[in-house]
Amino acid sequence: MEIALGVHCGYCHEGNNTQRAVETPLKETARQMMRMVADINRTQFEGREVVTCITCHQGSTRPTSVLPYNGEEGMTGPLEATGPVPTVKQLLTRYTGTLGGAERIANIRDVS
Numbered sequence: 299m300e301i302a303l304g305v306h307c308g309y310c311h312e313g314n315n316t317q318r319a320v321e322t323p324l325k326e327t328a329r330q331m332m333r334m335v336a337d338i339n340r341t342q343f344e345g346r347e348v349v350t351c352i353t354c355h356q357g358s359t360r361p362t363s364v365l366p367y368n369g370e371e372g373m374t375g376p377l378e379a380t381g382p383v384p385t386v387k388q389l390l391t392r393y394t395g396t397l398g399g400a401e402r403i404a405n406i407r408d409v410s
Contacts (some may be wrong), residue, residue, distance in 0.1 A: 300392050302351035303359050350358045357384050 300306060310325065317381035331351070338349045384392075397403055 299351065300396065301357065301389055302355050304355075304357040305359060306392075309359075357389065 299310075303309070310328075318335065335349050335351065337351075339345060339347055343349070356362045394400055
């Protein structure tokens with residue numbers, strides 16, 4: 299979620315990031331969108347995870363493009379971004395942190 303939406307855990311979660319945040323309309327919209335993504339992958343891609351949050355959001359809390367869904371019309375051209383788009387370095391730093399940091403990644407061993 300951090301990479302797809304360009305936000306930190308605190309955007310939705312409180313405290314140590316494991317507690318559920320107070321229920322809001324924004325959280326219900328997020329749940330609806332996750333159901334939509336799962337439905338698209340199930341019905342259009344035989345269950346393969348082809349479409350993800352980043353497909354439309356691309357690092358922004360607002361989708362930068364809107365794809366057609368359930369007979370709705372898509373949008374031609376990107377939507378106007380409402381906030382700063384993270385740099386590649388910021389995304390990689392967040393991703394590395396999410397995986398436990400560079401040292402932890404360096405200690406991963408191939409067990410196959």
